[in-house]
Amino acid sequence: MSVDGTESVEDFRLRARRWLAGNLPPTSSGGFGRRTAGSDEEELAEVATERRWQRQLWDGRLAGICFPTGYGGLGLTPAHAAAFNEELVGYAYPWRLQVPTMTPCAAVILEFGTHEQKIAHLPAILRGEQLWMQFLSEPGSGSDVAGAQTTAVREGDEWIINGSKIWTTGAWWSDWGLCLARTNSDVPKHRGLTVFMLPIHQPGIEISRIEMLDGSKEFCQEFMTDVRVPDSARIGGVDDGWTVVTRWLFHERTYASSPLTIRPARGADGARGESGASLLSLAEQAGRRDDPRARELVGEAHALTVAVRELDRRVHAAIAAGTASDQLASVSRLMHGVVAAQLNTIAFDLAGPRAVAWGAPDEELGSRGISYLTRQMASIAGGTTEMARNVVSERVLGMPRERTLDRNIPFREVRNSSTARTDGRR
Ligand SMILES: Cc1cc2nc3c(=O)[nH]c(=O)nc-3n(C[C@H](O)[C@H](O)[C@H](O)COP(=O)(O)OP(=O)(O)OC[C@H]3O[C@@H](n4cnc5c(N)ncnc54)[C@H](O)[C@@H]3O)c2cc1C
Incomplete structure (x- = not known):
């Protein structure tokens, strides 16, 4: 222990070393499981095992190393996380629970969520009870994230979401989605977006699995029809989703070195x-x-x-x-x-x-x-x-910006494949 009562990095390392030896199975595969799982039953069993390992980490006071103590974490430093990752080499670990659950999803909740939202989700995430996925990409907008066409319309204290998301890894075995939706089409595309949290398995969300050439079916497309979410599930301000997405993408780009995740060093x-x-x-x-x-x-x-x-x-x-x-x-x-x-x-x-x-x-x-x-x-x-x-x-580097045709014009006037179809122009 240090003078302020914090567990020192070396004490923490030794505690982690002892715990890992007694709790997680050794592996020679870098700890990372197969991308192309066998049967659905096998993959579900693997997910269940990883949830159990995460729960064991929680019970062993090793989950959420850099998450705040008020939300179930240990409140320790990136140096503690790095020491843990060095000790993790050679062990199987709950890799499916790291990305995108711990980051970018939990990272976004930590940064933009209300106290109630953090209390409701972060400890459950650290116990392995909530697996999160990103509902960002759409059939018509992947690189152009701000071009999202999924809509959320307010009705009293609720929002009604309609649209489709795609390439969501493992949505079929996950619990919650962080979803970007358009809440205002009368302003330029970056200004009319809002982020919501929603349970993936609920009436109105149909999950379709995409079969890849190698037979794997990890990717999903979700069709959302009149999905109701309370306003209390909104992350960040109404129409201010781009502020959230900018940081969301930052957390996604730095996932491989985020102190919120664990991974063999x-x-x-x-x-x-x-x-x-x-x-x-x-x-x-x-x-x-x-x-x-x-x-x-x-x-x-x-x-x-x-x-x-x-x-x-x-x-x-x-x-x-x-x-x-x-x-x-x-x-x-x-x-x-x-x-x-x-x-x-x-x-x-x-x-x-x-x-x-x-x-x-x-x-x-x-x-x-x-x-x-x-x-x-x-x-x-x-x-x-x-x-x-x-x-x-x-x-x-400050080089000239790429030319775009949709800057500073209301989103509903932006030409896309659907408008091109309906107005007869090519
Ligand atoms: C393993 C994997 C996991 C994924 N998981 C998720 C997930 O969980 N959730 C989710 O929402 N999405 C997920 N995705 C989707 C991923 O975010 C998108 O595939 C990606 O953003 C590209 O979008 P797109 O497929 O629509 O391609 P497009 O945006 O249509 O791009 C097609 C090609 O054009 C290029 N291009 C497009 N615009 C430009 C430009 N302005 N300048 C230069 N080149 C350009 C692109 O680089 C690409 O090569 C996943 C993808 C993969 C491969």
Whole structure:
């Protein structure tokens, strides 16, 4: 303990080390489970297990390391979170409960929620009782988040939501959604948006699962018809949703280094836990330990891992110190997308032929083939790397803004695919 009664980083580290050894199962996969789960029953069982692990962390006084104590957290520092993540290496952990539940969703509630909203949701999140998803992307607006067409119309103390969201990862096994909706079409697009919290499983929300080429069905599309939410579920001001979304996107872009999440410390891509060391073991499994080409690849992977980690640290430090704007987070977001694809390519190369045709004993090598095929995911999820390049050039470096046709005109006058259909113009 320090003089002010706070658990010191080293005491906390030792407590975490003891607890992890007695509570979470060891794993060699970086702690990150399969993206392409087997059957629905298997995936639901995995989600249930992760909820249980989160509850165990709560019971062991290790959940919500950097969340305020008043909302169920431990009120500790990013240094405590970093120590925990170092100890977490080699253990399975509740990875599905980290992103987007802890960040950006809980981060947004922490920043913009009322005291009542925080009390209602944050402790439940930390106990593993509430899994959250982001209802941001729509069939007609992904990169152009401010172009949302889902509407929320006020009726007394309630709002009635209609529209569709898409690409929501795991909505079918989640509990709550953070939803962006249009509440005013008479003002330019950024000024008529509002954010709401809503239970995902309720009358009026139909969840349709999207089957990918590899058979996985993690993505969902939601159709919302006259969904009623109380005004008390509104996050931030009416029509002021863009203020919330700006910070929401910041939390999303920095998810891989957020102190609100836990993840094994080695991870460069924030997800699979890739590192020079884990790729070295992959090269060994593939019988290529002495292969000069493999050595080069492992070295490159290690350098990329270190560079991204240090970049994250510096970007976080500059934003926290106020010497850089939140927009600098796009530099981190861009590098994570680029490096994740490169690490997956390196892993595929190292794994060799058994990454494309594998038998049961080679499952680890075979999974590298799947990761290679889906390597661009990290360049799309959380906003594309193209959009990150735009932000870096325009907002960080001050280059001329991209030309847009919808600035400063009421949203209802903006031409989009639906207006083009109804007014007969092309
Ligand atoms: C693994 C994964 C998980 C996801 N999870 C969620 C989720 O939980 N919730 C959610 O709401 N969404 C989620 N998404 C959706 C994701 O946010 C969108 O796919 C992404 O923002 C891009 O939007 P879009 O697919 O509509 O593509 P579009 O916006 O139609 O873009 C198509 C292409 O055009 C490029 N482009 C568009 N505009 C510009 C521009 N101005 N300048 C340069 N290039 C441009 C894009 O970069 C992209 O390459 C997820 C996506 C993935 C891959």
